[in-house]
Amino acid sequence: MEDASRGRFFGPDNDRALAVEVLYETTAVRLVLDEEGAVAGIEARDRAGMLSRLDAPAVVLASGGFEGDSEMMARYIGFDLPTVSRGGAHNRGEGIQMALDVGARPIGQWNQFHPLPADPRTAGAASGLMTFAAVMETVPYSLMVNNSGDRFMDEGATSMDYLYDLVGRAVQRQPSQTGYAVFDSKAMTLPHYRKAVLRDKVFEPYQADTVEGLATLIGVDGEALTATVASYNAAVPQDDAQFDAMRLDGLSTDRLTPPKSNWARSLDTPPFYCYPVTCSNVFTMGGIGTDHTARVVDMDGIPIPGLYAAGEMTGIYRDKYVGATAVLRGLVFGRLAGYNAVDHSFNQARP
Ligand SMILES: Cc1cc2nc3c(=O)[nH]c(=O)nc-3n(C[C@H](O)[C@H](O)[C@H](O)COP(=O)(O)OP(=O)(O)OC[C@H]3O[C@@H](n4cnc5c(N)ncnc54)[C@H](O)[C@@H]3O)c2cc1C
Structure with missing residues (x-):
């Protein structure tokens, strides 16, 4: 104008x-x-x-x-x-x-939406906002599993800005549209991690001293989750010196399906934690x-x-x-x- x-x-x-x-x-x-x-x-x-x-x-x-x-x-x-x-x-x-x-x-993609992985416990929270930052910031340093304790995606596929969209969509395709980001206490020492997850946190992550104990808390089969973590730990590099949370560090699993392409450190240091994850909707893409x-x-x-x-x-x-x-x-x-x-x-x- x-x-x-x-x-x-x-x-x-x-x-x-x-x-x-x-x-x-x-x-x-x-x-x-x-x-x-x-x-x-x-x-x-x-x-x-x-x-x-x-x-x-x-x-x-x-x-x-x-x-x-x-x-x-x-x-x-x-x-x-x-x-x-x-x-x-x-x-x-x-x-x-x-x-x-x-x-x-009509214009845009009517069958598409912008997904955001979020903590299902916070649906209807008084704040009016589901917790999503804590979930997004945690997934790259976690294993994502479904109700059966199976992994279903590459948690280190790309940087967080691109990854969260993929996480939301992958979780939506799981039974009950629910996934679980399982991580260990090493995540707590990541640079700026605590500040990042505090941004909109309403609930603490589930916490247990063993993977099996964590599985019981979240209602996932303990044997299956323990086996998933064991096969992941067997596929990560012995030497994780190249781990760098601030970039795509290339620390990837070997012969694991699906792979974890970056930040593939072993999950072995208690306590173990978990955020439940659902797919929330930010907005739809069809319009005029x-x-x-x-x-x-x-x-x-x-x-x-x-x-x-x-x-x-x-x-x-x-x-x-x-x-x-x-x-x-x-x-x-x-x-x-x-x-x-x-x-x-x-x-x-x-x-
Ligand atoms: C949690 C969250 C985080 C986001 N983060 C970012 C970000 O970091 N960067 C970014 O660029 N975008 C972000 N977005 C997206 C961005 O905020 C939205 O796309 C943008 O605010 C949409 O603006 P809008 O004016 O089109 O619609 P809205 O802000 O949704 O406003 C629409 C208004 O119209 C009203 N309305 C609806 N129907 C009627 C009706 N029939 N009659 C009268 N009033 C009606 C609604 O009540 C509402 O007040 C985020 C969104 C969310 C939810």
Whole structure:
């Protein structure tokens, strides 16, 4: 957008103050169009169930994905998941559906979501957030096992930023969608480990003096887990001098399936610990198409007059979420949507 038009509304000479009214506990349910198909406002339902019409020459949709709607999750992704934050439960795809209903183009990968491995004990925690940092930071220095005590993934496949996505997906495919990150007391001496896991910890990891004792605590078959740990210990290098938690150190198992490609130290120093792990949902990847100025487009790529969108509901991602880009794109396109919606509104109001 041009600086000149930005200045018209937000520069020092701007004399048109905008008042903003926030309607809490009010759900937008439908877009209202005029007879020419331009946006003319929305209909919203309040807590008492009353429907009201809000007239507006421009509407910005920024109501997130559909991670909070079990029906849409089942339809597009095939299963439901806990949302990692309490707020996610309110993102039920209504904004996406409202836009589709007026001809917006679907975009993004509708059968995909951004997973985060999290501690299932913290679902519904008072903080509103499931514990995920402790789990993520621990997995690379652990063995991941399922209910049967079997390993199911390469815990050292790549660095933590890339790994956590793989962990979430692998755990989701396990029986009861549960895995266990089993580690020993050597993890406690990793650089910055305690600080890292303290960030959002609600529950301590399970702890026992023996692997068998740990298995009993977490309800996993003790013999199976002991055998898994023994075969892993037999496959790690005798000399672990190259272990380096701060980089991909190449310390890998030999002839073990699945392998552990980095940080493969023996698991032999009590006490032994375990975080249970489930797959939580950060956001969904299907959404509606916009152009480079945040205008919602139809199937022909033509902007729907007066309709703008930003954030999670605009799709974009495919297969993999690139860390830390969600807030950035929400900021960039949210700002553009805001400027352009105001611009559009004033242009509509002009005689
Ligand atoms: C735990 C966690 C950690 C994250 N870490 C990062 C990170 O490090 N870096 C990063 O870039 N991103 C991160 N993200 C992702 C990022 O925070 C989100 O993608 C982003 O906040 C989405 O913004 P949004 O405005 O699109 O949607 P939201 O922030 O979800 O806002 C949508 C709003 O719309 C409301 N709403 C929904 N439906 C309706 C309706 N029908 N009517 C009225 N209102 C409605 C909702 O109640 C909600 O308030 C993280 C997300 C989580 C949950």
